[in-house]
Amino acid sequence: MHDLKLIRDNPEAFDASLARRGFPASAAAVLDLDLKRRDAQTRLQVMQARRNDASREIGQVKGKGGDASALMAEIATLKSDIQAADEADKALAVEMDGLLSSIPNLPAAEVPEGGEEANTEIRRWGTPRLAEGAAHYELGEGLGLMDFEAAARMSGARFVVLKGALARLERALGQFMLDLHTTENGYTEVAPPVLVRDQAVYGTGQLPKFAEDLFRTTNGFWLVPTAEVPLTNLVREQILDDAQLPLRFTALTPCFRSEAGAAGRDTRGMIRQHQFAKVELVSITTPEQSAAEHERMTACAEEVLKRLDLPYRVLLLAAGDMGFGAVKTYDLEVWLPGQKTYREISSCSNCGDFQARRMQARARASGAKNARPVHTLNGSGLAVGRTLVAVLENYAQADGSIVIPAVLQPYMGGLQTIHPHA
RNA sequence: GGAGUCGUGGCCGAGCGGCUGAAGGCGGCGGUUUGCUAAACCGUUAUAGGGGCUUAAACCCCUAUCGAGGGUUCGAAUCCCUCCGACUCCGCCA
Numbered sequence: 001m002h003d004l005k006l007i008r009d010n011p012e013a014f015d016a017s018l019a020r021r022g023f024p025a026s027a028a029a030v031l032d033l034d035l036k037r038r039d040a041q042t043r044l045q046v047m048q049a050r051r052n053d054a055s056r057e058i059g060q061v062k063g064k065g066g067d068a069s070a071l072m073a074e075i076a077t078l079k080s081d082i083q084a085a086d087e088a089d090k091a092l093a094v095e096m097d098g099l100l101s102s103i104p105n106l107p108a109a110e111v112p113e114g115g116e117e118a119n120t121e122i123r124r125w126g127t128p129r130l131a132e133g134a135a136h137y138e139l140g141e142g143l144g145l146m147d148f149e150a151a152a153r154m155s156g157a158r159f160v161v162l163k164g165a166l167a168r169l170e171r172a173l174g175q176f177m178l179d180l181h182t183t184e185n186g187y188t189e190v191a192p193p194v195l196v197r198d199q200a201v202y203g204t205g206q207l208p209k210f211a212e213d214l215f216r217t218t219n220g221f222w223l224v225p226t227a228e229v230p231l232t233n234l235v236r237e238q239i240l241d242d243a244q245l246p247l248r249f250t251a252l253t254p255c256f257r258s259e260a261g262a263a264g265r266d267t268r269g270m271i272r273q274h275q276f277a278k279v280e281l282v283s284i285t286t287p288e289q290s291a292a293e294h295e296r297m298t299a300c301a302e303e304v305l306k307r308l309d310l311p312y313r314v315l316l317l318a319a320g321d322m323g324f325g326a327v328k329t330y331d332l333e334v335w336l337p338g339q340k341t342y343r344e345i346s347s348c349s350n351c352g353d354f355q356a357r358r359m360q361a362r363a364r365a366s367g368a369k370n371a372r373p374v375h376t377l378n379g380s381g382l383a384v385g386r387t388l389v390a391v392l393e394n395y396a397q398a399d400g401s402i403v404i405p406a407v408l409q410p411y412m413g414g415l416q417t418i419h420p421h422a
Numbered sequence: 423g424g425a426g427u428c429g430u431g432g433c434c435g436a437g438c439g440g441c442u443g444a445a446g447g448c449g450g451c452g453g454u455u456u457g458c459u460a461a462a463c464c465g466u467u468a469u470a471g472g473g474g475c476u477u478a479a480a481c482c483c484c485u486a487u488c489g490a491g492g493g494u495u496c497g498a499a500u501c502c503c504u505c506c507g508a509c510u511c512c513g514c515c516a
Binding site: 038041042044045046048049051052054055056057058059060062063068071072073074075076078079197239241364370371 | 471472473484485486497
């Protein structure tokens, strides 16, 4: 959600920023509506002021036992006008809300202009295994521990059943990530709801524009597409002290995505599923802290890949490739020998005050009069399903067995290798 | 699921349908007192929007807001309805 004042003060800059995302100019429409709204508001307020005065007089006159019928008659004529003006004003407010809430956040100055092709590689880590490797689904099925057909029989496409050591490997990855972030990176573990109301999903920006990407229960709950939703909404409608910030939350949750519009993409394997596990990182900061926190959060996510010894690169996303609420986004892409390419495994975004405005999450500097919207950041630390894919493909041996990364072995009861038929 | 109670400002907590945007307290801020700390005392302290004045701020005026949304009324924090949330008791269940 945008600050209307900002658009009023500098409509050209606002449109120029949107243009960098490839988003059409919107300031004129906003300002036009704003003008209409203010006009309607003024007309309404003049009538309300008169009504309030007259009502007060009526009270006084009646209190002295006088006759107030003349005043009452006057207001009676005002009444329908007030109602009409009130409705007009509300309609305009709703219209403005709809308009503002459908405009994406403005990219930071250092974000490259353009679409996906303008994404910029920032750094690389590790040495990719360039030899042709087996795909994770071949490896998993070869192990007899990854079953897409069984999943399809009960749930259809884009689901998977993991069994035995692979099921445990997924659990191990989640535990390892969570432990790293809570014991070394300063995040507080949270076990949040994964079914949430409209307002929560609106707060983080998936609603109203992206409803089709989400699953919804018959009684109106949304299944969270990421723990970003519940973790960020932890501070909704709260007024915090700057001194409490930054707050850092992490959670391991299932994530649910309809993948409408992804038909035909990544149809094989575990890369794109309707349901997957993810460890999410969320930070709530002051406006001054968010840029540095963004770097810190990205480093926390990278640390997971380093400890797993998985080669990756970091991309600074171009304005047009960023998510709706992001000011700036780093994507972490892990090397997948099966595809001989880097694939996204984490996305770390600074959302500035965009989500905070929608959630009414504010913080006050000590002694300060006014509370300001906080800044919110979120990042995957990491997508567990895709990390499993990366481990399989990067740790596969010639005979189809999978070596367990050293840091995971304690979580696997000391198991060092997963053999076929295990 | 059945029966009931409740939802007020940063927090706690009053509030007869008519100068109540809201008593009081805590906290915060400013000041007095003080060797320092503590305490005491005085003053001040909601948010959003619109408008006036101004280079700007301060300031002034208006409107809205007492969980949310409707309704009744000349007038609603106060009455009615719906929803959301909290709590209590009973029943049921992991």
